[in-house]
Amino acid sequence: MPILELTSLSKHFGGVRAVDELDLTVEEGEIFGLIGPNGSGKSTTVNLICGVLPVTSGQVVFEGRDITGRQPHRVLAAGVARTFQNIRLFGYLSVWQNLWVAQNSMEDRRRENFAKRWFFGSGAERDTVDEQLEFAGLIDKRNELAANLSFGEQRRLELARALAARPRLLLLDEPAAGMNLEEVQALDGRLRTLQQAGVTIVLVEHVMELVMGVTDRIAVLNFGRKIAEGLPAAIREDEAVQQAYLGGNVGTMHA
Amino acid sequence: MDFFFGLLQIIGVHTILGLSAYVVLQTGQVTLAQAGFFSIGAYVSAMLTVLAGWHIVPALLVAATAAGIVAGIVGFPALRIKGLMLVVATIAFGEFIRLFWFNFDYQIEKKGIVVGPQGGEGFKQIRFFPENGWSTLDVAIFIWVIVALIMLALWWTDRSRAGAVLRAVGEDELAAQSVGINLTAVKVGAFAAGGFIAGIGGAIYAHYTTHIEHLNFGVMLATFAIAYPILGGLRNVFGTLVAVIFIQGFLVEGLRFMGDWRNLLFGALIVLAMNVQPRGLIDERSVRLVRGLFTRN
Numbered sequence: 001m002p003i004l005e006l007t008s009l010s011k012h013f014g015g016v017r018a019v020d021e022l023d024l025t026v027e028e029g030e031i032f033g034l035i036g037p038n039g040s041g042k043s044t045t046v047n048l049i050c051g052v053l054p055v056t057s058g059q060v061v062f063e064g065r066d067i068t069g070r071q072p073h074r075v076l077a078a079g080v081a082r083t084f085q086n087i088r089l090f091g092y093l094s095v096w097q098n099l100w101v102a103q104n105s106m107e108d109r110r111r112e113n114f115a116k117r118w119f120f121g122s123g124a125e126r127d128t129v130d131e132q133l134e135f136a137g138l139i140d141k142r143n144e145l146a147a148n149l150s151f152g153e154q155r156r157l158e159l160a161r162a163l164a165a166r167p168r169l170l171l172l173d174e175p176a177a178g179m180n181l182e183e184v185q186a187l188d189g190r191l192r193t194l195q196q197a198g199v200t201i202v203l204v205e206h207v208m209e210l211v212m213g214v215t216d217r218i219a220v221l222n223f224g225r226k227i228a229e230g231l232p233a234a235i236r237e238d239e240a241v242q243q244a245y246l247g248g249n250v251g252t253m254h255a
Numbered sequence: 256m257d258f259f260f261g262l263l264q265i266i267g268v269h270t271i272l273g274l275s276a277y278v279v280l281q282t283g284q285v286t287l288a289q290a291g292f293f294s295i296g297a298y299v300s301a302m303l304t305v306l307a308g309w310h311i312v313p314a315l316l317v318a319a320t321a322a323g324i325v326a327g328i329v330g331f332p333a334l335r336i337k338g339l340m341l342v343v344a345t346i347a348f349g350e351f352i353r354l355f356w357f358n359f360d361y362q363i364e365k366k367g368i369v370v371g372p373q374g375g376e377g378f379k380q381i382r383f384f385p386e387n388g389w390s391t392l393d394v395a396i397f398i399w400v401i402v403a404l405i406m407l408a409l410w411w412t413d414r415s416r417a418g419a420v421l422r423a424v425g426e427d428e429l430a431a432q433s434v435g436i437n438l439t440a441v442k443v444g445a446f447a448a449g450g451f452i453a454g455i456g457g458a459i460y461a462h463y464t465t466h467i468e469h470l471n472f473g474v475m476l477a478t479f480a481i482a483y484p485i486l487g488g489l490r491n492v493f494g495t496l497v498a499v500i501f502i503q504g505f506l507v508e509g510l511r512f513m514g515d516w517r518n519l520l521f522g523a524l525i526v527l528a529m530n531v532q533p534r535g536l537i538d539e540r541s542v543r544l545v546r547g548l549f550t551r552n
Protein backbone atom coordinates (compact mmCIF):
# COMPACT_ATOMS: atom_id res chain seq x y z
CA MET A 1 0.00 0.00 0.00
CA PRO A 2 1.46 3.38 -0.94
CA ILE A 3 2.04 5.74 1.98
CA LEU A 4 3.09 8.71 -0.16
CA GLU A 5 2.02 9.53 -3.69
CA LEU A 6 3.18 12.51 -5.71
CA THR A 7 1.19 13.07 -8.88
CA SER A 8 2.62 15.37 -11.56
CA LEU A 9 4.08 17.60 -8.88
CA SER A 10 5.69 20.78 -10.23
CA LYS A 11 7.50 23.74 -8.78
CA HIS A 12 8.58 26.60 -10.99
CA PHE A 13 10.75 29.47 -9.82
CA GLY A 14 10.08 31.97 -12.56
CA GLY A 15 11.27 30.20 -15.68
CA VAL A 16 13.22 27.54 -13.80
CA ARG A 17 11.44 24.23 -13.44
CA ALA A 18 12.97 22.98 -10.20
CA VAL A 19 10.54 20.09 -10.05
CA ASP A 20 8.74 19.17 -13.24
CA GLU A 21 5.74 16.83 -13.47
CA LEU A 22 7.13 14.46 -10.89
CA ASP A 23 5.29 11.19 -10.20
CA LEU A 24 6.50 9.18 -7.27
CA THR A 25 5.05 6.42 -5.14
CA VAL A 26 6.56 5.35 -1.83
CA GLU A 27 5.32 2.08 -0.35
CA GLU A 28 4.66 1.70 3.34
CA GLY A 29 7.59 0.33 5.29
CA GLU A 30 10.32 0.80 2.69
CA ILE A 31 13.42 2.92 2.63
CA PHE A 32 13.15 4.90 -0.56
CA GLY A 33 16.22 6.59 -1.99
CA LEU A 34 15.94 9.89 -3.87
CA ILE A 35 19.16 10.76 -5.63
CA GLY A 36 20.37 13.02 -8.40
CA PRO A 37 23.10 15.52 -9.21
CA ASN A 38 23.24 18.91 -7.49
CA GLY A 39 20.31 21.11 -8.37
CA SER A 40 18.19 18.25 -9.63
CA GLY A 41 15.25 19.17 -7.36
CA LYS A 42 15.62 16.70 -4.49
CA SER A 43 15.48 19.22 -1.66
CA THR A 44 12.76 21.16 -3.44
CA THR A 45 10.71 17.97 -3.58
CA VAL A 46 11.13 17.52 0.18
CA ASN A 47 10.13 21.14 0.75
CA LEU A 48 7.05 20.70 -1.42
CA ILE A 49 5.94 17.60 0.48
CA CYS A 50 6.41 19.40 3.81
CA GLY A 51 4.57 22.52 2.75
CA VAL A 52 7.60 24.79 3.15
CA LEU A 53 7.24 25.88 -0.48
CA PRO A 54 3.91 26.40 -2.22
CA VAL A 55 3.25 23.89 -5.00
CA THR A 56 2.93 25.22 -8.55
CA SER A 57 0.78 22.30 -9.65
CA GLY A 58 0.18 18.67 -8.83
CA GLN A 59 -0.72 16.74 -5.73
CA VAL A 60 0.83 15.30 -2.58
CA VAL A 61 -1.18 12.45 -1.07
CA PHE A 62 -0.18 10.93 2.24
CA GLU A 63 -2.00 7.85 3.52
CA GLY A 64 -4.80 8.52 1.09
CA ARG A 65 -5.28 12.11 2.23
CA ASP A 66 -4.46 15.11 0.09
CA ILE A 67 -1.94 17.23 2.02
CA THR A 68 -0.94 19.53 -0.86
CA GLY A 69 -0.26 23.07 0.30
CA ARG A 70 -0.84 22.36 3.98
CA GLN A 71 1.26 24.40 6.36
CA PRO A 72 4.38 22.61 7.67
CA HIS A 73 3.04 22.08 11.19
CA ARG A 74 -0.08 20.46 9.80
CA VAL A 75 1.96 18.20 7.54
CA LEU A 76 3.84 17.06 10.63
CA ALA A 77 0.59 16.53 12.49
CA ALA A 78 -0.52 14.30 9.62
CA GLY A 79 2.55 12.12 10.26
CA VAL A 80 5.37 13.37 8.02
CA ALA A 81 8.59 14.62 9.64
CA ARG A 82 11.78 15.85 8.04
CA THR A 83 15.38 16.82 8.69
CA PHE A 84 17.35 19.54 6.97
CA GLN A 85 20.28 19.45 4.59
CA ASN A 86 22.13 21.95 6.76
CA ILE A 87 21.50 21.28 10.42
CA ARG A 88 18.81 23.52 11.91
CA LEU A 89 18.70 22.91 15.63
CA PHE A 90 17.58 25.36 18.29
CA GLY A 91 21.12 26.12 19.37
CA TYR A 92 20.37 28.02 22.56
CA LEU A 93 17.93 25.43 23.81
CA SER A 94 19.28 22.44 25.67
CA VAL A 95 19.42 19.06 23.97
CA TRP A 96 16.40 17.76 25.79
CA GLN A 97 14.44 20.98 25.24
CA ASN A 98 14.93 20.48 21.51
CA LEU A 99 13.08 17.19 21.78
CA TRP A 100 10.59 18.49 24.31
CA VAL A 101 9.48 21.23 21.92
CA ALA A 102 9.16 18.74 19.09
CA GLN A 103 7.00 16.41 21.17
CA ASN A 104 4.15 18.91 21.02
CA SER A 105 2.87 17.17 17.88
CA MET A 106 2.77 13.68 19.40
CA GLU A 107 -0.63 12.05 19.26
CA ASP A 108 -0.88 12.04 23.09
CA ARG A 109 0.00 15.73 23.33
CA ARG A 110 -2.50 16.81 20.72
CA ARG A 111 -5.27 15.11 22.64
CA GLU A 112 -4.49 17.18 25.74
CA ASN A 113 -6.16 20.50 26.42
CA PHE A 114 -4.37 23.76 25.67
CA ALA A 115 -3.12 24.45 29.19
CA LYS A 116 -1.77 20.97 29.76
CA ARG A 117 -0.13 20.71 26.36
CA TRP A 118 1.74 24.01 26.56
CA PHE A 119 1.94 25.10 30.19
CA PHE A 120 1.52 22.20 32.61
CA GLY A 121 3.40 19.24 31.16
CA SER A 122 3.68 16.07 33.21
CA GLY A 123 6.65 14.04 34.38
CA ALA A 124 5.76 11.28 31.93
CA GLU A 125 6.78 13.61 29.10
CA ARG A 126 10.25 13.89 30.53
CA ASP A 127 10.55 10.12 30.53
CA THR A 128 9.68 9.90 26.84
CA VAL A 129 12.26 12.60 26.10
CA ASP A 130 14.86 10.59 27.98
CA GLU A 131 13.89 7.42 26.08
CA GLN A 132 14.36 9.20 22.78
CA LEU A 133 17.67 10.65 23.91
CA GLU A 134 18.76 7.17 24.88
CA PHE A 135 17.99 5.89 21.38
CA ALA A 136 19.95 8.76 19.85
CA GLY A 137 22.85 8.08 22.21
CA LEU A 138 22.69 11.59 23.62
CA ILE A 139 21.42 10.92 27.12
CA ASP A 140 24.59 12.14 28.83
CA LYS A 141 24.37 15.41 26.89
CA ARG A 142 20.79 16.15 27.84
CA ASN A 143 21.50 19.46 29.58
CA GLU A 144 24.09 20.69 27.10
CA LEU A 145 23.14 23.51 24.74
CA ALA A 146 22.50 22.09 21.29
CA ALA A 147 24.96 24.59 19.80
CA ASN A 148 27.77 23.05 21.87
CA LEU A 149 27.38 19.55 20.44
CA SER A 150 29.81 18.10 17.93
CA PHE A 151 28.74 17.84 14.30
CA GLY A 152 27.88 14.15 14.51
CA GLU A 153 25.90 14.66 17.69
CA GLN A 154 23.99 17.51 16.13
CA ARG A 155 23.03 15.27 13.22
CA ARG A 156 21.84 12.61 15.65
CA LEU A 157 19.88 15.18 17.64
CA GLU A 158 18.20 16.48 14.51
CA LEU A 159 17.16 12.96 13.59
CA ALA A 160 15.88 12.41 17.13
CA ARG A 161 13.98 15.67 16.98
CA ALA A 162 12.30 14.67 13.74
CA LEU A 163 11.30 11.38 15.35
CA ALA A 164 10.04 13.03 18.55
CA ALA A 165 6.51 13.38 17.24
CA ARG A 166 6.47 9.67 16.21
CA PRO A 167 5.97 10.26 12.47
CA ARG A 168 5.04 7.43 10.10
CA LEU A 169 7.00 8.91 7.22
CA LEU A 170 10.44 10.43 7.64
CA LEU A 171 12.09 12.60 5.00
CA LEU A 172 15.85 12.80 5.45
CA ASP A 173 17.58 15.50 3.45
CA GLU A 174 21.23 14.42 3.11
CA PRO A 175 21.64 13.06 6.64
CA ALA A 176 25.11 11.70 5.89
CA ALA A 177 26.59 14.92 4.51
CA GLY A 178 29.92 15.57 6.21
CA MET A 179 29.96 12.27 8.08
CA ASN A 180 32.93 9.95 8.19
CA LEU A 181 32.65 6.28 7.24
CA GLU A 182 32.09 5.12 10.80
CA GLU A 183 29.28 7.59 11.32
CA VAL A 184 27.70 6.61 8.03
CA GLN A 185 27.67 2.98 9.14
CA ALA A 186 26.07 3.93 12.43
CA LEU A 187 23.44 5.89 10.53
CA ASP A 188 22.85 2.90 8.27
CA GLY A 189 22.13 0.77 11.34
CA ARG A 190 19.86 3.40 12.85
CA LEU A 191 17.82 3.66 9.65
CA ARG A 192 17.32 -0.11 9.57
CA THR A 193 16.18 -0.06 13.20
CA LEU A 194 13.67 2.64 12.33
CA GLN A 195 12.44 0.65 9.36
CA GLN A 196 11.84 -2.34 11.63
CA ALA A 197 9.96 -0.05 13.99
CA GLY A 198 7.58 0.66 11.12
CA VAL A 199 8.77 4.08 9.95
CA THR A 200 8.82 4.62 6.20
CA ILE A 201 11.86 6.60 5.12
CA VAL A 202 12.60 8.76 2.10
CA LEU A 203 16.33 9.25 1.93
CA VAL A 204 17.73 12.12 -0.13
CA GLU A 205 21.43 11.49 -0.28
CA HIS A 206 24.71 11.92 -2.11
CA VAL A 207 26.69 9.34 -0.19
CA MET A 208 26.31 6.31 -2.42
CA GLU A 209 27.61 3.76 0.09
CA LEU A 210 24.62 4.58 2.24
CA VAL A 211 22.02 4.84 -0.50
CA MET A 212 23.01 1.68 -2.35
CA GLY A 213 23.27 -0.33 0.84
CA VAL A 214 20.23 0.66 2.81
CA THR A 215 17.47 1.50 0.35
CA ASP A 216 14.85 -0.84 -1.06
CA ARG A 217 14.12 1.25 -4.13
CA ILE A 218 15.63 4.36 -5.67
CA ALA A 219 14.37 7.15 -7.90
CA VAL A 220 16.82 9.38 -9.75
CA LEU A 221 16.07 13.01 -10.52
CA ASN A 222 17.73 15.24 -13.07
CA PHE A 223 16.60 18.78 -13.88
CA GLY A 224 13.48 18.24 -11.82
CA ARG A 225 12.40 15.16 -13.75
CA LYS A 226 12.52 11.51 -12.80
CA ILE A 227 14.92 9.75 -15.13
CA ALA A 228 14.99 6.31 -13.53
CA GLU A 229 13.39 4.28 -10.79
CA GLY A 230 14.05 0.79 -9.51
CA LEU A 231 16.16 -1.47 -7.34
CA PRO A 232 19.59 -0.15 -6.29
CA ALA A 233 21.43 -2.68 -8.43
CA ALA A 234 19.45 -1.71 -11.52
CA ILE A 235 19.99 2.00 -10.88
CA ARG A 236 23.73 1.48 -10.64
CA GLU A 237 23.73 -0.01 -14.13
CA ASP A 238 21.26 2.44 -15.64
CA GLU A 239 22.70 4.32 -18.57
CA ALA A 240 20.58 7.47 -18.21
CA VAL A 241 21.70 7.74 -14.58
CA GLN A 242 25.36 7.38 -15.43
CA GLN A 243 24.87 9.96 -18.15
CA ALA A 244 23.29 12.38 -15.65
CA TYR A 245 26.02 11.95 -13.08
CA LEU A 246 29.03 11.73 -15.34
CA GLY A 247 27.57 13.82 -18.14
CA GLY A 248 30.08 16.05 -19.83
CA ASN A 249 31.45 17.03 -16.41
CA VAL A 250 34.32 15.83 -14.31
CA GLY A 251 32.13 14.66 -11.40
CA THR A 252 32.15 10.98 -10.52
CA MET A 253 29.54 8.74 -9.00
CA HIS A 254 31.20 7.75 -5.73
CA ALA A 255 30.05 4.14 -5.67
CA MET B 256 10.37 58.62 51.68
CA ASP B 257 7.97 59.61 48.95
CA PHE B 258 10.88 59.90 46.55
CA PHE B 259 11.72 56.25 47.03
CA PHE B 260 8.11 55.16 46.71
CA GLY B 261 7.92 57.22 43.57
CA LEU B 262 11.05 55.54 42.26
CA LEU B 263 9.59 52.15 43.17
CA GLN B 264 6.50 53.00 41.14
CA ILE B 265 8.56 54.01 38.11
CA ILE B 266 10.67 50.87 38.33
CA GLY B 267 7.54 48.74 38.68
CA VAL B 268 5.79 50.23 35.66
CA HIS B 269 8.92 50.11 33.53
CA THR B 270 9.48 46.50 34.51
CA ILE B 271 6.00 45.69 33.24
CA LEU B 272 6.74 47.59 30.04
CA GLY B 273 10.04 45.75 29.61
CA LEU B 274 8.39 42.37 30.22
CA SER B 275 5.81 43.16 27.55
CA ALA B 276 8.64 43.51 25.04
CA TYR B 277 10.43 40.47 26.50
CA VAL B 278 7.62 38.15 25.38
CA VAL B 279 7.70 39.46 21.81
CA LEU B 280 11.51 39.54 21.62
CA GLN B 281 11.66 35.89 22.60
CA THR B 282 10.01 35.02 19.30
CA GLY B 283 12.72 36.96 17.47
CA GLN B 284 10.50 39.90 16.63
CA VAL B 285 11.88 43.32 17.46
CA THR B 286 8.93 45.56 18.21
CA LEU B 287 8.84 49.30 18.74
CA ALA B 288 5.07 49.34 19.13
CA GLN B 289 5.03 48.60 22.86
CA ALA B 290 4.65 52.29 23.76
CA GLY B 291 1.53 52.34 21.60
CA PHE B 292 -0.03 49.39 23.42
CA PHE B 293 1.03 50.99 26.70
CA SER B 294 -0.83 54.17 25.72
CA ILE B 295 -3.98 52.20 24.88
CA GLY B 296 -3.89 50.72 28.37
CA ALA B 297 -3.38 54.19 29.83
CA TYR B 298 -6.15 56.00 27.95
CA VAL B 299 -8.76 53.24 28.06
CA SER B 300 -8.34 52.55 31.78
CA ALA B 301 -8.36 56.25 32.61
CA MET B 302 -11.55 56.73 30.64
CA LEU B 303 -13.14 53.85 32.51
CA THR B 304 -12.23 55.11 35.97
CA VAL B 305 -12.73 58.82 35.32
CA LEU B 306 -15.63 58.89 32.88
CA ALA B 307 -17.45 55.68 33.79
CA GLY B 308 -16.51 55.65 37.45
CA TRP B 309 -15.12 52.09 37.49
CA HIS B 310 -12.78 50.63 40.08
CA ILE B 311 -9.16 50.43 38.95
CA VAL B 312 -8.94 46.63 38.85
CA PRO B 313 -11.67 45.91 36.28
CA ALA B 314 -10.65 49.05 34.36
CA LEU B 315 -7.09 47.77 34.22
CA LEU B 316 -8.17 44.34 32.97
CA VAL B 317 -10.47 45.71 30.29
CA ALA B 318 -7.86 48.23 29.13
CA ALA B 319 -5.19 45.54 28.99
CA THR B 320 -7.51 43.28 27.01
CA ALA B 321 -8.16 46.11 24.55
CA ALA B 322 -4.42 46.65 24.16
CA GLY B 323 -3.94 42.89 23.71
CA ILE B 324 -6.55 42.71 20.96
CA VAL B 325 -5.03 45.64 19.09
CA ALA B 326 -1.59 44.04 19.48
CA GLY B 327 -2.92 40.78 18.08
CA ILE B 328 -4.27 42.64 15.07
CA VAL B 329 -0.85 44.23 14.56
CA GLY B 330 0.70 40.78 14.88
CA PHE B 331 -0.92 39.55 11.67
CA PRO B 332 0.72 41.98 9.22
CA ALA B 333 3.91 41.60 11.27
CA LEU B 334 3.94 37.90 10.29
CA ARG B 335 5.02 38.79 6.79
CA ILE B 336 7.91 41.05 7.71
CA LYS B 337 11.04 40.47 9.73
CA GLY B 338 14.07 42.23 11.12
CA LEU B 339 14.56 45.89 10.30
CA MET B 340 11.38 46.05 8.25
CA LEU B 341 9.41 44.95 11.28
CA VAL B 342 11.12 47.61 13.40
CA VAL B 343 10.10 50.29 10.91
CA ALA B 344 6.56 48.97 10.65
CA THR B 345 6.09 48.84 14.42
CA ILE B 346 7.48 52.37 14.81
CA ALA B 347 4.92 53.52 12.26
CA PHE B 348 2.21 51.74 14.14
CA GLY B 349 3.26 53.17 17.50
CA GLU B 350 3.23 56.66 16.03
CA PHE B 351 -0.18 55.97 14.53
CA ILE B 352 -1.59 55.24 17.96
CA ARG B 353 0.17 58.23 19.50
CA LEU B 354 -1.26 60.56 16.87
CA PHE B 355 -4.66 59.03 17.40
CA TRP B 356 -4.53 60.21 21.03
CA PHE B 357 -3.22 63.58 19.84
CA ASN B 358 -6.45 64.01 17.92
CA PHE B 359 -8.76 62.27 20.33
CA ASP B 360 -11.26 64.54 22.07
CA TYR B 361 -13.95 63.17 24.30
CA GLN B 362 -14.97 65.13 27.31
CA ILE B 363 -17.97 65.13 29.61
CA GLU B 364 -18.94 67.09 32.66
CA LYS B 365 -18.65 65.29 35.96
CA LYS B 366 -19.47 66.87 39.29
CA GLY B 367 -19.16 70.32 37.83
CA ILE B 368 -15.79 69.87 36.10
CA VAL B 369 -15.06 68.87 32.53
CA VAL B 370 -12.96 65.71 32.33
CA GLY B 371 -11.70 63.38 29.64
CA PRO B 372 -8.98 63.21 26.99
CA GLN B 373 -8.54 66.53 25.29
CA GLY B 374 -6.38 66.02 22.20
CA GLY B 375 -2.97 67.63 22.42
CA GLU B 376 -3.70 68.94 25.90
CA GLY B 377 -3.75 65.38 27.16
CA PHE B 378 -5.92 63.69 29.74
CA LYS B 379 -5.83 65.44 33.10
CA GLN B 380 -7.32 64.72 36.48
CA ILE B 381 -7.02 60.93 36.55
CA ARG B 382 -7.62 60.95 40.25
CA PHE B 383 -8.70 57.46 41.20
CA PHE B 384 -5.91 56.95 43.75
CA PRO B 385 -6.21 60.28 45.64
CA GLU B 386 -10.00 60.21 45.51
CA ASN B 387 -10.05 56.83 47.13
CA GLY B 388 -7.42 57.72 49.70
CA TRP B 389 -4.61 55.45 48.46
CA SER B 390 -1.26 56.58 49.84
CA THR B 391 1.94 56.46 47.78
CA LEU B 392 2.85 53.33 49.71
CA ASP B 393 -0.49 51.68 48.88
CA VAL B 394 0.05 52.45 45.22
CA ALA B 395 3.60 51.10 45.32
CA ILE B 396 2.38 47.87 46.92
CA PHE B 397 -0.44 47.58 44.36
CA ILE B 398 2.04 48.00 41.52
CA TRP B 399 4.51 45.48 42.89
CA VAL B 400 1.85 42.86 43.51
CA ILE B 401 0.98 43.13 39.81
CA VAL B 402 4.65 43.10 38.80
CA ALA B 403 5.14 39.96 40.88
CA LEU B 404 2.11 38.26 39.31
CA ILE B 405 3.31 39.05 35.78
CA MET B 406 6.83 37.91 36.55
CA LEU B 407 5.52 34.70 38.08
CA ALA B 408 3.36 33.99 35.03
CA LEU B 409 6.23 34.63 32.63
CA TRP B 410 8.70 32.70 34.75
CA TRP B 411 6.36 29.75 34.68
CA THR B 412 5.90 30.11 30.93
CA ASP B 413 9.67 30.13 30.47
CA ARG B 414 9.90 26.80 32.21
CA SER B 415 7.01 25.26 30.30
CA ARG B 416 6.90 23.97 26.75
CA ALA B 417 5.29 27.25 25.69
CA GLY B 418 8.45 29.10 26.70
CA ALA B 419 10.67 26.70 24.80
CA VAL B 420 8.39 27.14 21.79
CA LEU B 421 8.75 30.94 21.90
CA ARG B 422 12.53 30.60 21.94
CA ALA B 423 12.48 27.97 19.22
CA VAL B 424 10.53 30.33 16.96
CA GLY B 425 13.01 33.09 17.80
CA GLU B 426 15.94 30.92 16.79
CA ASP B 427 14.73 29.28 13.60
CA GLU B 428 11.23 29.71 12.23
CA LEU B 429 11.56 27.08 9.55
CA ALA B 430 12.82 24.44 11.96
CA ALA B 431 10.11 25.43 14.45
CA GLN B 432 7.42 24.91 11.84
CA SER B 433 8.83 21.57 10.87
CA VAL B 434 8.63 20.31 14.45
CA GLY B 435 4.95 21.11 14.46
CA ILE B 436 4.77 24.66 15.74
CA ASN B 437 2.02 26.85 14.33
CA LEU B 438 4.02 29.93 13.50
CA THR B 439 1.02 32.21 13.03
CA ALA B 440 -0.46 31.29 16.39
CA VAL B 441 2.82 31.70 18.25
CA LYS B 442 3.81 35.05 16.74
CA VAL B 443 0.36 36.59 16.95
CA GLY B 444 -0.08 35.12 20.43
CA ALA B 445 3.20 36.63 21.58
CA PHE B 446 2.18 40.02 20.22
CA ALA B 447 -1.20 39.81 21.94
CA ALA B 448 0.34 38.71 25.26
CA GLY B 449 2.92 41.49 24.99
CA GLY B 450 0.17 44.00 24.22
CA PHE B 451 -1.86 42.80 27.20
CA ILE B 452 1.08 43.22 29.56
CA ALA B 453 1.95 46.63 28.11
CA GLY B 454 -1.69 47.61 28.61
CA ILE B 455 -1.50 46.74 32.29
CA GLY B 456 1.62 48.86 32.60
CA GLY B 457 -0.06 51.77 30.83
CA ALA B 458 -3.13 51.57 33.04
CA ILE B 459 -1.04 51.80 36.18
CA TYR B 460 1.08 54.58 34.72
CA ALA B 461 -1.96 56.72 33.88
CA HIS B 462 -3.25 56.46 37.44
CA TYR B 463 -0.13 57.25 39.35
CA THR B 464 0.93 60.20 37.20
CA THR B 465 -2.72 61.46 37.05
CA HIS B 466 -1.96 63.29 33.80
CA ILE B 467 -1.14 61.66 30.48
CA GLU B 468 -0.59 63.10 27.06
CA HIS B 469 0.41 61.70 23.70
CA LEU B 470 4.02 62.87 24.09
CA ASN B 471 4.54 60.39 26.93
CA PHE B 472 4.18 57.51 24.50
CA GLY B 473 6.69 58.26 21.77
CA VAL B 474 9.52 56.30 20.21
CA MET B 475 11.70 57.03 23.25
CA LEU B 476 9.45 54.99 25.51
CA ALA B 477 9.24 52.22 22.91
CA THR B 478 13.03 52.15 22.78
CA PHE B 479 13.21 51.82 26.54
CA ALA B 480 10.73 48.95 26.35
CA ILE B 481 13.02 46.82 24.21
CA ALA B 482 16.23 48.14 25.80
CA TYR B 483 15.34 46.57 29.16
CA PRO B 484 15.03 42.95 28.07
CA ILE B 485 17.88 43.25 25.58
CA LEU B 486 20.19 44.74 28.19
CA GLY B 487 18.96 42.37 30.88
CA GLY B 488 19.13 39.31 28.68
CA LEU B 489 16.41 37.09 27.30
CA ARG B 490 17.35 34.14 29.45
CA ASN B 491 14.84 34.89 32.18
CA VAL B 492 12.47 37.53 33.52
CA PHE B 493 14.83 38.69 36.25
CA GLY B 494 17.17 40.08 33.62
CA THR B 495 14.55 42.64 32.66
CA LEU B 496 14.03 43.62 36.29
CA VAL B 497 17.77 43.99 36.84
CA ALA B 498 18.06 46.13 33.70
CA VAL B 499 15.21 48.42 34.80
CA ILE B 500 16.81 48.90 38.21
CA PHE B 501 20.15 49.53 36.51
CA ILE B 502 18.73 52.08 34.08
CA GLN B 503 15.99 53.78 36.12
CA GLY B 504 17.52 53.43 39.56
CA PHE B 505 21.18 53.87 38.79
CA LEU B 506 21.58 55.62 35.46
CA VAL B 507 18.55 57.96 35.55
CA GLU B 508 18.29 58.73 39.26
CA GLY B 509 21.74 57.81 40.58
CA LEU B 510 23.64 59.92 38.06
CA ARG B 511 21.51 63.03 38.54
CA PHE B 512 24.41 64.77 40.34
CA MET B 513 26.25 64.89 36.99
CA GLY B 514 23.77 67.37 35.52
CA ASP B 515 23.75 67.56 31.74
CA TRP B 516 26.60 65.06 31.44
CA ARG B 517 24.27 62.37 32.69
CA ASN B 518 22.78 61.49 29.32
CA LEU B 519 26.23 61.08 27.84
CA LEU B 520 27.37 58.69 30.53
CA PHE B 521 24.00 56.98 30.36
CA GLY B 522 24.56 55.96 26.76
CA ALA B 523 28.19 55.07 27.36
CA LEU B 524 27.34 52.80 30.28
CA ILE B 525 24.72 50.93 28.25
CA VAL B 526 27.25 50.40 25.47
CA LEU B 527 29.77 49.21 28.03
CA ALA B 528 27.29 46.84 29.65
CA MET B 529 26.36 45.35 26.28
CA ASN B 530 30.01 44.78 25.45
CA VAL B 531 30.85 43.13 28.73
CA GLN B 532 27.69 41.00 28.69
CA PRO B 533 26.67 40.64 25.05
CA ARG B 534 23.85 38.22 25.79
CA GLY B 535 22.47 40.46 28.53
CA LEU B 536 23.24 41.14 32.17
CA ILE B 537 21.65 37.86 33.21
CA ASP B 538 23.10 35.28 30.82
CA GLU B 539 24.17 31.64 31.09
CA ARG B 540 27.49 32.62 32.61
CA SER B 541 26.19 34.92 35.34
CA VAL B 542 23.50 32.40 36.26
CA ARG B 543 26.16 29.72 36.65
CA LEU B 544 28.22 32.14 38.72
CA VAL B 545 25.36 32.87 41.12
CA ARG B 546 24.47 29.17 41.35
CA GLY B 547 28.08 28.41 42.14
CA LEU B 548 27.90 30.70 45.15
CA PHE B 549 25.11 28.66 46.67
CA THR B 550 26.11 25.11 45.79
CA ARG B 551 29.25 23.23 46.64
CA ASN B 552 30.49 20.15 44.95
